[in-house]
Amino acid sequence: MLFEHEDGLTIFQIAVMHRHQGIYNLLYEIGGSKNDICTFKDKSGNNMLHLVGKTSKEMAAKTSRASLLMQRELLWFKEVEKMMPPSLREAKNKDGQTPYELFSKENQDLVSKGLKWMKDCMVVATLIITVALAVAFTVPGGYNQEHGFPIFIHQLHSYGLKWVPILIAAFATVPVIVFALLQFPLFVDMFRSIYDSHYLFKPKKRMLYTTKPRL
DSSP, X not given: OOOOOTTXXXXXHHHHHTTOHHHHGXXXXXXXXXXXXXXXXXXXXXXXXXXXXXXXXXXXXXXXXXXXXXXXXXXXXXXXXXXXXXXXXXXXXXXXXOXXXXXXXXXXXXXXXXXXXXXXXHHHHHHHHHHHHHHHHOOTTOBOTTTOOBTTHHHHHHTTOTTHHHHHHHHHHHHHHHHHHHTHHHHHHHHHHHHXXXXXXXXXXXXXXXXXXXX
């Protein structure tokens, strides 16, 4: 596991770059060797914490949920930061950048996209709520100014049109249902994001190798 890639990277650094938490979690199981692994640097002087920020743009291209991706990237940065020796958390690469500076620079576009995405969702949700409420509370014919009851309320009963309010209520729910269906993938991503935040870096108890018992 300590063999280096042609770019000077170990398997664990490559796992961090491509966000393979299964391989990364093996660091918890190799004892004191993890401190030696964390000191490895690539040809540009980037340590493992630098690589979290260096590959953020690549991860951003794989999803349109910018705000959720930003949350996941922060989880990775905080986790790798805890793994690194204190002396390497502020170490600079050959470009003179600390891991935090590189992470902030690479994620500027991601933050902007996340803010824009949240604003767009708020606008759409506000419009849908406005339309739904308008349809639900708009009564054909208006209200009687004297007692406030709908003008045609008695005529609906006379002509057997009791189902009209039900139809109006059904139409009022259509925008909400459509919005919910369109945003269902987002709900799934949010659920996965919350799930990952609790279990992403909690490796299972397992051994790297097994030995056969002596007979």
